[in-house]
Amino acid sequence: MSTTRINPYSYAPGANITGEATATISARKFVKISGNRTAAGNLAVAPAAAGDRAFGVAAHDAATGQLVHVARGGVVKVLASGAIAAGAAVQVGAGGAASTAAAGVVVGFAVTGAADGAVAEVAFYA
Structure with missing residues (x-):
């Protein structure tokens, strides 16, 4: 066997x-x-x-x-650093929070918008 x-x-x-x-x-x-x-x-x-x-x-x-x-996969809930619009590309921002992508590595996109300090739902690129 x-x-x-x-x-x-x-x-x-x-x-x-x-x-x-x-x-x-x-x-x-x-x-x-x-x-x-x-x-x-x-x-x-x-x-x-x-x-x-x-x-x-x-x-x-x-x-x-x-x-x-x-x-690591699917949609994750992340605190926002700055306002994020639904559909916006997201990167790691200040303090490890999510922020609208600028010059960093894009890690996903916002499924829902969020105000600064609120929880954003992000489709994470695992």
Whole structure:
């Protein structure tokens, strides 16, 4: 009888995953990969800075060393930095919030508009 081994580090495209915070992370903000896997084998994530390539959106707050759920596919809810119009291209803005794309990496587009500090729904390009 043969057994099939599955690589435990493979993820489905756009799948939500768990990462380990390498810095304090705030809910509904973009996160980025911050290095190789942690000593515990988790993906290392930290807050994304303005213009960064985003890995996903933090589903909840996490202190350094804590696990955090990262939403990666479909439509994600992100705090807005500045007003965002529905349909506008979105990038990582100040403090890891979503902002209308200017000079950074486009990470998705706004499904709903949002005022500064409100929650925008963004179709994320995972």
